[in-house]
Amino acid sequence: MADKLFSIEKDKVNLEDLTIIWLDKHSQDLNTKTRLRCIINFLKIFTDLHLCFEYIQSIPNEWIFIIASGELSFEFIPLIQNLPQVLHMYIFCQYPERYSSLKSSGIFNNQELLYSQLSKDVNYFYATHSTSTSFLPEKSLRDLTKDTGAFFWFRLFITALISMPSSDKAKQDLLHFARVYYTDNDLELQRINNFDTTYKPSEALKWYSSDSFVYRLLNKAIRTENIDLLFACRFFITDLHHQLESLHKPYVERICSYDLDELLVYHGQQMTSDDFNKLKANIGELISINSFLSTSLDRQVALIYAGDKRIHPTMESVLFKIKININENSETHQHPFASISEFSRFDDEQEVLFSLSSMFRIESIDEQL
DSSP states (O other): OHHHHHHHHHTTOOOSSEEEEEEOSSOOOHHHHHHHHHHOSEEEEESOHHHHHHHHHHOTTSEEEEEEEHHHHHHHHHHHTTOTTEEEEEEEOSOGGGGTTSOOSEEESOHHHHHHHHHHHHHHHHHHSOOOEEEEOGGGGTSOOHHHHHHHHHHHHHHHHHHSOOOHHHHHHHHHHHHHHTTTOHHHHHHHHHHHHHOOGGGHHHHHTSSOHHHHHHHHHHHHTOHHHHHHTHHHHHHHHHHHHHHHHHHHHHHHHTTOSEEEEEEEEEEEHHHHHHHHHTTTSEEEEOSOEEEESOHHHHHHHHOOTTTSTTEEEEEEEEEEETTTOTTTTTSOEEEOTTTSSOGGGOEEEEOTTEEEEOOOOOOOO
């Protein structure tokens, strides 16, 4: 298993959700590369506009941030502005006023300001794109197709991972892999060493709620159903699930003490039009959230994470209103949920986290234009 994981890095496959591309006729110095990789690890540099465009077209399922020089922007931006995988396009130039007519996420002539905006946009991405879903029509329980077979297989695999004991060997397997993958990223290596020396199973939620390498690797593994990477993350998945289990019963008891039978939470995210259409096509059916699902008791917080379609017109801004019947929730021991505000970076967001593979039924969808 480890050998297979290490071969992935050699092939330069991106094991995080984001790719950063720098397009400039002049090659970039080492300091620029280092600074960018501290924000997005997977960096591609192009000096040829057409080779860059071909590369972007070859990765339709990745999320891309692009920095282009001013002199190439006039020709390049019309090529990529409607590609859904391109989330942000920044222009770096000496004279910003020359390019003000171009559609971009910002025009900069100062690298520090560019890095600052890039960091903000990356943090926003992880807050609004962290959920992976799959659907299970009722007939699938009787008519197993290839897709529904894969659906059940993935759930069984996750169940098996959670049931595996957490061990120091499993932790060291992931850290060894991470050190190989981030071998040229000194800042990330420092973070990995810090994780190695300070991590405790009782702090799994704290690490998941932070901007950590293990959070990014796990989310990409879940989104792409990368079995090798999921297996490498097995100890962390187990610790997260068990910590939620330990918090679940006291949390439900506290809700019941207020004579409440129902918990109402909200989840905001951006999704592609294709994924949103799948939601509309599955009203009345079951939806499985493959990832850990972050929700909030505060509707306004979730609305912020739903994003603004005017800023990203290729994406849909979606707000989920989720009702949990406390008395009838018979599978809470398998799919626990709990308030994690005390572990979150943003304790005022009233966050409630659901474990992997939680299932819900889509009751209705209201579209607001």
